[in-house]
Amino acid sequence: MPQTVKKSRVTVTLTVIVLSAAAIAVETWLWSSRKYYLTSVIIILLAMLPFFARFEGRRPQVREIVLLAVMTAFAVAGRVAFYWAPQFKPVCAIVILTAAAFNAEAGFITGAAAGLISNMFFGQGPWTPWQMFGFGLVGFFAGVLFGGREVKTVPMLVYGFFSVLIIYGVLLDTGSLFMYSQEVSLKALLAMYASGFTFNLIHASGTVVFLLLLQKPVLSKLRRIKIKYGMLQ
Amino acid sequence: MNDAFSQLHPAASFAFFVAVITLTMLYMHPVLLIISLAAAAGYVCILKGARHFGKTLIYLVPFLIFMSVLNALFNHAGVTPLFYLSNGNAVTKEALTFGFYASVMLSAVILWFECFNVVMTSDKLLCLFGRLSPSVSLLLSMALRFVPKFGRKIRSIDAARAQIGQGSAQGGFIRRVKNSMKVLSVTLTWALESSLTAANSMKSRGYGAARRTSFSLYRFTVRDAVTMVLCAFAVGVTAACVVSGGIYARYYPSVIISGFGGIPALGMAAFALLCFLPQLFDAKEALVWRRLRSAI
Incomplete structure (x- = not known):
């Protein structure tokens, strides 16, 4: 990795940490009552910034952009197609497969973009940044674990199940608590996780089902495209 | 309205x-x-x-x-x-x-x-943030356009396969799931191929050679x-x-x-x-x- 890229990455990361700390400081000292939701959304937006900045900064090839757009659209179309089944959605499965075929960055971008675009069909709301970050992180860690390597089915299914249950579920439930309640305590958080558990369980199992169904065709197609066009290596 | x-x-x-x-x-x-x-x-x-x-x-x-x-x-x-x-x-x-x-x-x-x-x-939204981040906004606008496009393609592939008894609404439950997956699989292949052709075409027409301009209907005037x-x-x-x-x-x-x-x-x-x-x-x-x- 060139020195300049490394340096700018450190700078961006440091900036995000400093700004997040500033947001928390402002929250604690300036406002009399705590504004959990606003502060958390500011931090989430800041946390997503480096991923997008890095993608933009390395001037991606048109092919990469178009390919990620296709995978994003597929995830969104999947969410639209299963609108009638609460929480039973293929978005996370498609994001995980994209990340596994390429890398962590592709996973994050696809996930976050799918969160944003699908809400253009379902309606934007205070939950949009949380969904973007949730899908993005599920994709990011999938890329870290499986990106570019020979994929084994069982670890991927296990990852799909637990990443949705823990990363996405906990993140979104925390977001809901910040949205709907101004009183945040450990007890309230635990109550929220408990009430959301069934939904997260459906979502996680759904992801496993979709991973099982989609894994083989999607991965082989992406691998073929990768070889044929020599990209995202 | x-x-x-x-x-x-x-x-x-x-x-x-x-x-x-x-x-x-x-x-x-x-x-x-x-x-x-x-x-x-x-x-x-x-x-x-x-x-x-x-x-x-x-x-x-x-x-x-x-x-x-x-x-x-x-x-x-x-x-x-x-x-x-x-x-x-x-x-x-x-x-x-x-x-x-x-x-x-x-x-x-x-x-x-x-x-x-x-x-x-x-x-x-794209007009607003497009200038800030051209690659991300290209990705978003393409994805936004692909969603209805894929929907139409899925329907037409499904209609064609229904003619040979392989439609997504034919057969028992397992058969239907299998047929639906096949339709999706065909669509994905087509989507990847056609979009990469489009990408090559964009490249050969000079995408990325200079700053990309984008069309938008909005002008910032005094009242704004x-x-x-x-x-x-x-x-x-x-x-x-x-x-x-x-x-x-x-x-x-x-x-x-x-x-x-x-x-x-x-x-x-x-x-x-x-x-x-x-x-x-x-x-x-x-x-x-x-x-x-x-x-x-």
Whole structure:
């Protein structure tokens, strides 16, 4: 990795940490009552910034952009197609497969973009940044674990199940608590996780089902495209 | 829908929504919340019609009541117990009051987002953020366009396969799942191939060789600047009045709500100006139209 890229990455990361700390400081000292939701959304937006900045900064090839757009659209179309089944959605499965075929960055971008675009069909709301970050992180860690390597089915299914249950579920439930309640305590958080558990369980199992169904065709197609066009290596 | 405000430049509309939603969430003062809720409700009526708003009320009102009751049942802070639950916890006046205003705040935010979804169409959002980040916005606009395109392709492939008895609605359950997966698989192959062909074509026509221009229907004019200045002014005055302590609301341990006199009234007026900006804008446009028409 060139020195300049490394340096700018450190700078961006440091900036995000400093700004997040500033947001928390402002929250604690300036406002009399705590504004959990606003502060958390500011931090989430800041946390997503480096991923997008890095993608933009390395001037991606048109092919990469178009390919990620296709995978994003597929995830969104999947969410639209299963609108009638609460929480039973293929978005996370498609994001995980994209990340596994390429890398962590592709996973994050696809996930976050799918969160944003699908809400253009379902309606934007205070939950949009949380969904973007949730899908993005599920994709990011999938890329870290499986990106570019020979994929084994069982670890991927296990990852799909637990990443949705823990990363996405906990993140979104925390977001809901910040949205709907101004009183945040450990007890309230635990109550929220408990009430959301069934939904997260459906979502996680759904992801496993979709991973099982989609894994083989999607991965082989992406691998073929990768070889044929020599990209995202 | 005949709303002049939604025809402003995306930057002006976006600034308005950011200002109004942030202030609504920031200050839990009853008067400010009710102003915001009323303005949001009015604007939803303008954008989507009173009938749609009536439908929204059907789920919003029970939600409002549910949230205030929930807060009273689970939150026992506050010094004025109304009655005691069977487990010995008190239901307090403070928790009930806070729960009520928190749900008013949330309803106002939900209604503002309904307006946001009508006014800030996807092309406006892309126009706004496209310049900031050309690659990401290209990705987003392509994905947005692919969704209906894939939908059509899926239907046509499915129709073709149905002719050989392999449609997604033919056979038993397992058969149907298999057929559906096949349709999706065919569509994905086609989508990847055709989009990469498109990418090659874009490249050979010089994509990335120079700064990309993008077409948008919006021009930033004086009225957009005026709107943004008005927003900034209203936010400034409201914030100044809150910071100076004139507009103050506290719910725990006891409810203290102040906001009488000259300075708080000024702050509330500024906030009302901000929230009712779309309506004021529409009224001004209607007035101009009437005057022009009577001059003919």
